[in-house]
Amino acid sequence: TGNHWGYGKEDGPSVWHNNYPVAQGNRQSPIDIIPQQASHDPSLGPIVLNYDQCTSTNISNNGHSVVVEFDDSDDRSVIQGGPLDNPYRLKQFHFHWGGKGCHGSEHTVAGNSYASELHLVHWNAVKYRTFGEAAAAPDGLAVLGIFLETGDDHRWLHTITDALYMVKFKGSVTDFKRFNPKCLLPSSLQYWTYLGSLTTPPLHESVTWIVLKEPIIVSDKQMGKFRLLLFSGEEEDQRKRMENNFRPPQPLQGRKVRSSN
């Protein structure tokens, strides 16, 4: 119905352009990041994350991913520095992942993909009044991308994976307070940055992407819990496991990828 989209053969990334023509635009995401072709930019300062006062509110299944939302009524949790001209307010974070054992990140690095990718979504509340308005503006959003690689258990990811059974079905939401995403950061904040888009419809070309070079390590078992989620709602008789909810890399179209030192 309408602009329904998904990750299947009939409604997946290869047909999104029918309802969202910007899918074939010149600043689409994700991309394949080629480190040797990224230009070192000494003017790029460090990324600064102030998440200490952040207030998570709920965790939900929106039929495309699992999303943790934050109270963004003031500047209590922001990202700034790096390529950003002002602070951007944390709105939500969500994940993209693959099927059993196969890859699931959206950005790739020299053609290699990771098991999953975490997106921390921030909006420019200095220039725009609402998230929706910012999401449609060329300098409206800043998304911090963090790769997840499989290995040992992640000490803090349990807090999220233990809550996933509560949001199994599309449209389910439950309280999720006092979660600080600082615990999901790798030790280094070295990054690549480029101008791109949302990686799902409406695919707005409004994102300054900041992709961290260092992945975090999570276990196969923890990744398996994401795959217990369903794309489908409780009332649907066809249960579709939520996996492979990633868009493949898009043409660079002459864009420059910059690298922090």
Ligand SMILES: CCCCNCC(=O)NCCc1ccc(S(N)(=O)=O)cc1
């Ligand atoms: C509240 C007003 C609604 C505005 N209109 C809804 C809207 O624009 N939603 C966009 C949501 C979104 C999609 C994809 C990413 S990603 N995967 O690129 O990080 C991040 C955020």
Ligand SMILES: [Zn+2]
């Ligand atoms: Zn995303």
